[in-house]
Amino acid sequence: MSQLSQRPAFPAVGLAAPHESARLHATGQALYTDDLSARMPGALTAWPVPSPHAHAGIRSMDTSPAMDVPGVVRVLTAADVPGLNDCGIKGDEPLFPSEAMFMGHAVAWVLAEDQDAARAGAAAVVVEWEVLPSIVSITEAIAAGSFQGASRTVRRGDAAAALATADRVLSGVTECSGQEHFYLETQAALATVDEGGQVFVQSSTQHPSEAQEILAHVLARPHHEITVQSLRMGGGFGGKEMQSHGFAAIAAIGTLLTGRPVRVRLNRTLDMTMTGKRHGFHMSWDAGFSDAGELLALKAQLTSDGGWCLDMSEAVMARALCHVDNAYFIPNVEATGRVAKSNVTSQTAFRGFGGPQGMLLVEDILGRAAPLLGLTAEELRSRNFYREGQSTPYGMPVRHASRITTIWEEALERSGFAGRRRDIEAFNAAHPHSKRGLAITPVKFGISFNLVAFNQAGALVHVYKDGSVLVNHGGTEMGQGLHTKMLQVAATALGLPLTAVRLAPTRTDKVPNTSATAASSGADLNGGAVKNACEQILERMAQVAGGMLGVSARDVRFTEGRATALGVAGSGFSFAEVAMKAYLQRVQLWAAGHYRTEGLHWDVESMQGEPFKYFAYGAAVAEVEVDGFTGAYTQRRVDIVHDAGDSLSPMVDIGQIEGGYVQGVGWLTLEDLRWDEGTGPGRGRLLTQSASTYKLPSFSEMPTVFNVHLLQHAEEEGAVYGSKAVGEPPLMLAFAAREALRDAVGAFGPAGRSVTLASPATPEAVFWAVEESRAAAASEA
Numbered sequence: 001m002s003q004l005s006q007r008p009a010f011p012a013v014g015l016a017a018p019h020e021s022a023r024l025h026a027t028g029q030a031l032y033t034d035d036l037s038a039r040m041p042g043a044l045t046a047w048p049v050p051s052p053h054a055h056a057g058i059r060s061m062d063t064s065p066a067m068d069v070p071g072v073v074r075v076l077t078a079a080d081v082p083g084l085n086d087c088g089i090k091g092d093e094p095l096f097p098s099e100a101m102f103m104g105h106a107v108a109w110v111l112a113e114d115q116d117a118a119r120a121g122a123a124a125v126v127v128e129w130e131v132l133p134s135i136v137s138i139t140e141a142i143a144a145g146s147f148q149g150a151s152r153t154v155r156r157g158d159a160a161a162a163l164a165t166a167d168r169v170l171s172g173v174t175e176c177s178g179q180e181h182f183y184l185e186t187q188a189a190l191a192t193v194d195e196g197g198q199v200f201v202q203s204s205t206q207h208p209s210e211a212q213e214i215l216a217h218v219l220a221r222p223h224h225e226i227t228v229q230s231l232r233m234g235g236g237f238g239g240k241e242m243q244s245h246g247f248a249a250i251a252a253i254g255t256l257l258t259g260r261p262v263r264v265r266l267n268r269t270l271d272m273t274m275t276g277k278r279h280g281f282h283m284s285w286d287a288g289f290s291d292a293g294e295l296l297a298l299k300a301q302l303t304s305d306g307g308w309c310l311d312m313s314e315a316v317m318a319r320a321l322c323h324v325d326n327a328y329f330i331p332n333v334e335a336t337g338r339v340a341k342s343n344v345t346s347q348t349a350f351r352g353f354g355g356p357q358g359m360l361l362v363e364d365i366l367g368r369a370a371p372l373l374g375l376t377a378e379e380l381r382s383r384n385f386y387r388e389g390q391s392t393p394y395g396m397p398v399r400h401a402s403r404i405t406t407i408w409e410e411a412l413e414r415s416g417f418a419g420r421r422r423d424i425e426a427f428n429a430a431h432p433h434s435k436r437g438l439a440i441t442p443v444k445f446g447i448s449f450n451l452v453a454f455n456q457a458g459a460l461v462h463v464y465k466d467g468s469v470l471v472n473h474g475g476t477e478m479g480q481g482l483h484t485k486m487l488q489v490a491a492t493a494l495g496l497p498l499t500a501v502r503l504a505p506t507r508t509d510k511v512p513n514t515s516a517t518a519a520s521s522g523a524d525l526n527g528g529a530v531k532n533a534c535e536q537i538l539e540r541m542a543q544v545a546g547g548m549l550g551v552s553a554r555d556v557r558f559t560e561g562r563a564t565a566l567g568v569a570g571s572g573f574s575f576a577e578v579a580m581k582a583y584l585q586r587v588q589l590w591a592a593g594h595y596r597t598e599g600l601h602w603d604v605e606s607m608q609g610e611p612f613k614y615f616a617y618g619a620a621v622a623e624v625e626v627d628g629f630t631g632a633y634t635q636r637r638v639d640i641v642h643d644a645g646d647s648l649s650p651m652v653d654i655g656q657i658e659g660g661y662v663q664g665v666g667w668l669t670l671e672d673l674r675w676d677e678g679t680g681p682g683r684g685r686l687l688t689q690s691a692s693t694y695k696l697p698s699f700s701e702m703p704t705v706f707n708v709h710l711l712q713h714a715e716e717e718g719a720v721y722g723s724k725a726v727g728e729p730p731l732m733l734a735f736a737a738r739e740a741l742r743d744a745v746g747a748f749g750p751a752g753r754s755v756t757l758a759s760p761a762t763p764e765a766v767f768w769a770v771e772e773s774r775a776a777a778a779s780e781a
Helices: 022-027 033-039 115-124 138-144 159-165 208-219 245-258 268-274 313-321 355-372 377-383 402-415 417-430 482-494 522-549 575-584 650-669 729-746 763-780
Strands: 044-050 056-062 072-076 106-112 126-131 147-156 168-176 188-193 199-203 226-230 262-265 281-289 295-305 332-340 434-447 456-463 469-473 501-503 556-559 562-565 590-596 601-603 608-610 614-627 633-642 705-710
Touching (some): 033 199, 056 106, 106 115, 106 245, 138 295, 147 313, 159 295, 159 332, 168 355, 199 245, 245 262, 295 313, 295 355, 313 355, 355 434, 355 650, 377 402, 377 729, 402 614, 402 633, 417 434, 417 614, 434 729, 456 522, 482 501, 482 522, 522 556, 522 575, 522 590, 614 729, 633 650, 633 729, 729 763
Parallel strands (some): 044 262, 295 332, 633 705
Antiparallel strands (some): 044 106, 056 126, 072 106, 147 332, 168 281, 188 262, 281 295, 456 469, 456 590, 556 562, 601 608
16 A cells, blocks of 8 residues: 555544534634624725626716715725736636626625625616626527537547447436525635735635635736635535635725725625526437447537636536446447526536536436336446446546445445335335335546646645644635544644644645645645645654664654654653754754645546546435325435545544535425526526525435445545545435435336436426326326
8 A cells, every 4th residue: 555545553534533613613613704804993894786687788887876875985896906807717707897797797896884884885886787688598598509618528439320229219308407505604705905015815715826816817916915815614515616706806906995904795695696506407318228228328418507607617517528427337428518608697616516417417317217128227227337447438447346336235235225115115005195215326426626737735734842733734624624634634644643733724825826625635635735744744853753762763653642663662752852852953843745646637628538536436325205295205214325435534524425415415306596587677687596585405304314334445545544535426425315206206107107307306396297197197097
């Protein structure tokens, strides 16, 4: 096993440690970005002037009425931007637009002494609009030929020829809605400027270095004059990877112009109205099967709704195309992806980053096809699993493919699948107005950024004279437990208890040029960098300890806070004693660590290569009960087996698996984003702009029985301490719930009938699907 993966004796990694901020979260003591503004007297509040139209040009704007509002200090417009008026990376995202591209698009910002004054000032700004034609749905965009960015294709074999000779060919359309991030902490930023003109921005962001880069070109300043810090986030899920930068820019411009701290914090309605969501997809497809149930060919056209500008839509589509296979070997594939342009919010990163939408395609196909092929859904799925030696459609070998079958069989056994299937059949036969469904689905998810350059990280580790340790790394904490894992990595690498190590907030003047905390790679990348920095320090300290113990540095071991020597009796010296001795000998006790993921290569033009370090695997079994009168349903039981490698922090990982599953269930069965598609004055308005109109998972949607098991003996060679990423893959375990609903709906109809299920499969959608099943049963009676 490599040095990166090997664990020493008595490691802190692998312990069931609580989240490092759990007590602060639970007691309300944890500080978030906007909390800091209360500690800054004189901070101004920014409020947007939003467009009331989905698409409109600005004929004129009069900001003087806003200045008459008591408490208003300044109105920011495009004229106030000292550098480039763009807050994105594609050059298509003006910070102050001359043409509003969606309803809620901010065309100016008002700075005032408090939020009430800022809000009143924004309402006082007079804008003369020229209303323009708008596109507010993905189907409208397809019909109008409204697209943006590049179209890409993943291709293997000859899909057209294989379809022509397949025993069975199915065709259809699969659509899925977007999803609101609904992080508990809305978008927030707080900017200050010092006496030397240095700009310091506290931002609720997953990507401080990119925020710094965006601020630099907006402010026309070099990077070293701008520092961005991410203290912690109250959730992110991808929504703060890029879309936080514009709000940081508003705060920065405001503080430079007024000399006072400026805060931006969106309320919930503004956040939902102004920020991007998960991409909705429209996917048309043809799939060819053999009579034995082999999936021989897939030809598909994937279209995502990118919204008004590109953001990260091209990369999201690339990952979707790389996951249309999920855990299944498809010898002939031709999948093309394109991004629609519409007059709604610019859709952005969201947990899974296109992977869930791509995987939904193949899971929907198999769910529809199974009864037509005379197979159970679980039989059809398992017959098409990847085997050892096979590769993905984009040319990457599927390493550890046997884990798919191992996890699948363990999930079947742990859940008692076969016996429960018999019990459900008996229940359904006895209950004409309610039916139960049971399903199992797999997950194979690639880990790494598709852009190879992003697969690197840095860390700065300090050992003080008293033996205490301070760690700063490039990853950000949004509640997912990354800081907890980094504490465990540092403690393990230095041979210390967790109490000896503290983490500092992520900031660009400590660790520069970092990648976003995204793509489930936070622990892999930053853990490698932290471990590298710790090992540099420990190598120097071993020389000192060797002198103290009278042995070679090679024979020194740091364990449980003490330095001992092989073959030497006695308790040795404490880590603190060695640290002080090293200081006295003028030995460096800090180090900058770096890590880069090896073995990655990717050609975006041909969509071929090995873009992922490894695949994370999992499987879920879900049982549901559907009320035939209303379409309402309950999750009776969920059993999950997930591959987290040799987990760095089992308590954190199990929490992530549970949360990911529930968030996935929300996307697939509850959360129904709606825009006004009518022709009236409200066209383009987000109708689901609050918790009262947008249904989120709650305790009532939780499974009555919820079992999560980590796959054992699953060490991942070449990853930090043998672990695997666990941020995004669990979300896709929720396909089991959707497929269980399909199974239950099918039980209302005749055997052998294919069930088409909307996504999200809301109770309303399930009710209409039940009605279709009942009608089919009646027609055969």
